[in-house]
Amino acid sequence: MVIDTRVCVGCSACVYACKQENNVPEGYCRDWVVQESGGEYPKLTMENRSERCQHCENAPCVTYCPTRASHYAEDGTVQINRSLCTGCKACMAACPYDARYVHPEGYVDKCSLCKHRIEQGLETACVSICPTGSLNLVDFNNMDEKTKELLKGKIVYRQKEHAGTEPSLQWISASNKPGA
Amino acid sequence: MSHGQNFSRRDFIKISSIFLAGSTALSAGAAQAFSGAGSSVGDEGSKVVYSFCEHCFWRCGIAAHVRDGKVYKITGSDHHPLSQGKLCPRGTGGTGLLYDPDRLAYPLIRETKGGKQFYRKASWDEAITLVAEKLYGIKEQYGPGALAMLHHGYGVSFFKNMFSQIGVNKYAKPSYDLCCGPARQATVLTYGYPSDTPEGFDMKNSKYMVFFGTHFGENMHNTAVQEISEGIRNGAKIVVFDPRFSTLAGKAQHWLPIKPATDIAMMQGLMHVLISENLYDKAFVEAHTVGFGELWDSVKDMTPEKVSAITDIPADAIRTVAREYAFHAPAAFVHSGRRTNWYGDALQRIRAIHILNALVGNFKMPGGVVAFQKFPLVQPPPTHEHPAYEKEVHSKYPFFPDDEPSNTIASHEIVQQAISGEVKGLLIYGVNLPETMTLGRDKAIEAMKKAEFVVAVDVLPSEVTGYADVVLPECTYLERYDDLDNGRAFRTPFVALRQPAVPPMYDSKPGNQIAKMITEKWGIHGAFPPSVEKGLDKKLRLVGSSLAEIKKKGVLVMPETDLYRKPGEPLNLKTPSGKVELASARLKAGGFDAVPKYTAHPEPPTGFYRMLTGRKPMLTFGRTANNRFLGDLATAKENEVWVNNHIAEKHSLENGEYVHLKNQDGVVSEFPVKVKVTQRIRTDAVYMVHGFGHTSAKLTWAHKRGASHNQLISRTEIDPAMGAVGFQNNFVTFIKEA
Numbered sequence: 059m060v061i062d063t064r065v066c067v068g069c070s071a072c073v074y075a076c077k078q079e080n081n082v083p084e085g086y087c088r089d090w091v092v093q094e095s096g097g098e099y100p101k102l103t104m105e106n107r108s109e110r111c112q113h114c115e116n117a118p119c120v121t122y123c124p125t126r127a128s129h130y131a132e133d134g135t136v137q138i139n140r141s142l143c144t145g146c147k148a149c150m151a152a153c154p155y156d157a158r159y160v161h162p163e164g165y166v167d168k169c170s171l172c173k174h175r176i177e178q179g180l181e182t183a184c185v186s187i188c189p190t191g192s193l194n195l196v197d198f199n200n201m202d203e204k205t206k207e208l209l210k211g212k213i214v215y216r217q218k219e220h221a222g223t224e225p226s227l228q229w230i231s232a233s234n235k236p237g238a
Numbered sequence: 239m240s241h242g243q244n245f246s247r248r249d250f251i252k253i254s255s256i257f258l259a260g261s262t263a264l265s266a267g268a269a270q271a272f273s274g275a276g277s278s279v280g281d282e283g284s285k286v287v288y289s290f291c292e293h294c295f296w297r298c299g300i301a302a303h304v305r306d307g308k309v310y311k312i313t314g315s316d317h318h319p320l321s322q323g324k325l326c327p328r329g330t331g332g333t334g335l336l337y338d339p340d341r342l343a344y345p346l347i348r349e350t351k352g353g354k355q356f357y358r359k360a361s362w363d364e365a366i367t368l369v370a371e372k373l374y375g376i377k378e379q380y381g382p383g384a385l386a387m388l389h390h391g392y393g394v395s396f397f398k399n400m401f402s403q404i405g406v407n408k409y410a411k412p413s414y415d416l417c418c419g420p421a422r423q424a425t426v427l428t429y430g431y432p433s434d435t436p437e438g439f440d441m442k443n444s445k446y447m448v449f450f451g452t453h454f455g456e457n458m459h460n461t462a463v464q465e466i467s468e469g470i471r472n473g474a475k476i477v478v479f480d481p482r483f484s485t486l487a488g489k490a491q492h493w494l495p496i497k498p499a500t501d502i503a504m505m506q507g508l509m510h511v512l513i514s515e516n517l518y519d520k521a522f523v524e525a526h527t528v529g530f531g532e533l534w535d536s537v538k539d540m541t542p543e544k545v546s547a548i549t550d551i552p553a554d555a556i557r558t559v560a561r562e563y564a565f566h567a568p569a570a571f572v573h574s575g576r577r578t579n580w581y582g583d584a585l586q587r588i589r590a591i592h593i594l595n596a597l598v599g600n601f602k603m604p605g606g607v608v609a610f611q612k613f614p615l616v617q618p619p620p621t622h623e624h625p626a627y628e629k630e631v632h633s634k635y636p637f638f639p640d641d642e643p644s645n646t647i648a649s650h651e652i653v654q655q656a657i658s659g660e661v662k663g664l665l666i667y668g669v670n671l672p673e674t675m676t677l678g679r680d681k682a683i684e685a686m687k688k689a690e691f692v693v694a695v696d697v698l699p700s701e702v703t704g705y706a707d708v709v710l711p712e713c714t715y716l717e718r719y720d721d722l723d724n725g726r727a728f729r730t731p732f733v734a735l736r737q738p739a740v741p742p743m744y745d746s747k748p749g750n751q752i753a754k755m756i757t758e759k760w761g762i763h764g765a766f767p768p769s770v771e772k773g774l775d776k777k778l779r780l781v782g783s784s785l786a787e788i789k790k791k792g793v794l795v796m797p798e799t800d801l802y803r804k805p806g807e808p809l810n811l812k813t814p815s816g817k818v819e820l821a822s823a824r825l826k827a828g829g830f831d832a833v834p835k836y837t838a839h840p841e842p843p844t845g846f847y848r849m850l851t852g853r854k855p856m857l858t859f860g861r862t863a864n865n866r867f868l869g870d871l872a873t874a875k876e877n878e879v880w881v882n883n884h885i886a887e888k889h890s891l892e893n894g895e896y897v898h899l900k901n902q903d904g905v906v907s908e909f910p911v912k913v914k915v916t917q918r919i920r921t922d923a924v925y926m927v928h929g930f931g932h933t934s935a936k937l938t939w940a941h942k943r944g945a946s947h948n949q950l951i952s953r954t955e956i957d958p959a960m961g962a963v964g965f966q967n968n969f970v971t972f973i974k975e976a
């Protein structure tokens with residue numbers, strides 16, 4: 059995913075859409091919104107972001123999962139096999155992005171990148187609802203022209219790169235100047 | 239009228255929970271209703287029903303996904319021009335309303351026994367008979383002017399038709415007085431046509447967008463937010479004048495923390511720079527406007543230095559914005575905003591915005607001001623003659639619209655008339671009056687207590703239902719048909735259908751049936767079509783379609799209209815001069831300023847702060863207050879009072895602590911509110927989101943969450959020209975918890 063924080067307004071439609079799509083129980087969510095502001099009055103700055111599992115290429119949750127419930131799917135996403143999950147929380151301790159929670163039914167749950175939708179040729183629930191177009195589903199191995207154009211000349215970052223997780227979410231910074 | 243005697247005639251009644259949906263006895267009934275509906279669609283698996291949203295007035299197209307007779311998901315309709323497959327968070331939250339365990343389940347009638355007032359469950363026939371008798375009796379005894387309706391929501395058309403049968407047309411929508419009214423009338427006075435929703439700005443093609451204190455991004459008006467985002471992606475610059483660093487300000491190149499209540503001075507300052515530095519579009523102004531001389535006279539003295547002293551914005555910044563704005567024009571605009579009626583001068587304030595637009599010649603230009611079109615629906619001839627309306631029921635405000643049949647008078651006039659005894663009977667449709675900013679909570683309650691008869695039509699046991707003599711439970715927008723929606727103007731004109739995704743739950747009924755039943759009790763037959771479906775089909779056949787056709791996608795869409803003017807094209811505006819009126823002939827004739835002029839507003843007393851308001855993106859005030867699905871996120875659970883860090887220090891307030899608020903008239907908030915210490919607000923103001931602090935214990939989710947903004951409004955300023963309500967001359971201070 060490429061997440062364009064220049065346009066995100068932190069509305070949380072992505073969170074509600076995910077909750078409905080994936081039947082996420084009350085009090086929990088698979089994606090969440092961060093509103094960060096900085097600077098000194100009156101020179102303030104703000105970034106709004108919708109965050110979720112980063113589907114890392116070198117995912118510590120997979121490494122540390124003792125039962126192999128957490129695994130890489132064929133398409134490269136990180137998935138959880140609920141029947142193998144014992145709810146031991148090793149993956150939760152290992153994830154630097156705090157992307158996981160324990161479902162009341164005992165297994166660990168997180169963003170599946172809406173695997174069931176992608177398989178049907180649909181976009182994820184969060185991408186398809188987002189009114190600002192902040193969320194963009196991107197195949198980084200096979201980038202289309204639109205995405206290249208979107209990223210061109212922009213300040214783009216990944217979160218906690220030093221952790222070596224090779225996350226597959228990229229963020230267009232809100233600090234980009236207009237027309238950058 | 240003796241105050242005390244009448245005042246206690248109608249006490250607030252806490253609706254007993256056995257009349258609500260959540261009680262055990264009822265849940266069984268509800269489950270039955272579910273499985274009944276489920277068996278008919280369950281076999282086919284899940285289906286999609288296209289309709290339109292009712293969580294705000296934008297009315298986006300929705301796709302309700304139904305499985306086993308239950309709506310399990312709501313997404314944006316791909317077919318509807320206002321949603322284009324997207325939704326704001328509230329739009330997804332219809333399930334939280336539909337399955338709200340607090341819903342009204344039965345008609346209720348007020349009873350008095352042994353000096354105690356209570357509600358009892360009634361049958362529909364009994365409740366309708368009583369309502370019909372009482373309303374008709376009042377009309378017979380005092381005339382149609384003694385009946386009035388306050389309304390909010392798209393189901394109201396049936397009640398209008400109902401009342402028109404007995405000559406009643408005293409209708410008000412408080413949202414008009416609080417939000418869209420001044421913008422509509424300012425556009426009429428300046429351009430000769432009423433402004434609309436979505437507002438007529440070509441946002442996605444704009445290069446420079448200026449906003450004064452309107453909160454897109456927190457106001458999640460779906461299409462507007464989509465278009466602003468597109469503009470940002472296309473490199474547009476954003477300028478925000480706001481005492482608070484709003485989400486939109488967070489996207490701006492210039493955030494200008496203007497002193498509250500001085501916007502008109504700033505607008506005059508910008509006009510001054512545009513004219514004195516010859517930055518305005520001379521050709522447009524000469525060819526298409528009148529009143530330039532008068533305008534210049536009024537802003538001649540409003541130099542950036544003078545305006546800076548009033549607004550607390552550096553003079554250089556004023557010059558910069560004016561120059562950049564002119565540089566990017568005509569692909570630049572100043573937005574008229576939404577819900578910015580603050581100080582009783584909203585009409586002139588929005589006139590000033592229109593003048594700023596006209597000066598740069600952006601009218602009907604790409605990226606500027608545009609006029610979206612509506613779908614031309616043909617009204618079938620009335621099947622029934624109804625009596626002439628009483629002309630004297632129109633608003634006393636000279637620039638209140640006289641061409642809006644659903645909105646003939648200001649809501650505060652109805653409240654005042656109920657207090658004075660002129661209005662005896664009130665039908666309140668979807669308005670939670672005690673929490674609506676029309677003259678504040680006390681006046682609203684007084685009005686309802688003094689009226690002889692009050693009937694509330696609602697979905698939830700909101701505060702207003704406690705003051706009614708009869709409460710009629712309407713089903714939600716996901717369980718009913720309403721009238722066709724061609725009330726939204728856009729690039730591609732459209733008409734949309736509201737249709738039920740599931741049948742009505744409990745003993746609730748759609749408004750179209752309720753209104754028809756009352757009308758027929760009056761002995762008037764034929765005023766409504768035999769069924770709501772037949773009525774919709776008939777209207778659609780007049781434009782060559784049918785109910786069957788529109789049901790498939792929920793909408794009929796016309797091709798995109800041409801929004802832009804051609805060189806040399808005459809504007810032919812419907813103003814007195816036929817031109818854009820920088821100076822308004824009609825305002826002048828009415829004894830008002832022909833051009834907008836800044837006047838100073840009251841300042842906060844020492845230790846008090848001006849109370850500003852707005853909203854959270856996932857909530858629409860009363861509509862969503864009790865919505866558990868939307869309320870589930872931590873950011874949605876309560877409102878906070880935003881306090882500048884220096885002010886917090888002065889009052890020894892910690893981030894996250896709870897305080898009560900007290901206003902200038904000694905009103906203390908019923909519930910405490912959480913303090914948010916932030917740099918994101920000026921030192922002379924605080925901010926809190928409206929729609930929290932509910933007192934009705936039957937709203938089991940909303941009850942006691944946060945503090946009520948409305949409760950702290952004890953002072954309002956009415957716009958003398960068009961009757962809008964300003965409510966931001968209220969000031970609060972903090973009472974720390976003991």
Ligand code: SF4
Pocket residue numbers: 065066067068069070071072073091106107108187188189190191192193
């Ligand atoms: S829906 Fe889009 S704009 Fe809203 S919070 Fe999520 S990513 Fe941001």
Ligand code: SF4
Pocket residue numbers: 075076077079080088089110168169170171172182183184185
């Ligand atoms: S991709 Fe699907 S599961 Fe992941 S956050 Fe978005 S909606 Fe939720």
Ligand code: SF4
Pocket residue numbers: 291292293294295296297298325326327328329330458459460461
């Ligand atoms: S903007 Fe949101 S609440 Fe308003 S109609 Fe659209 S989806 Fe519904």
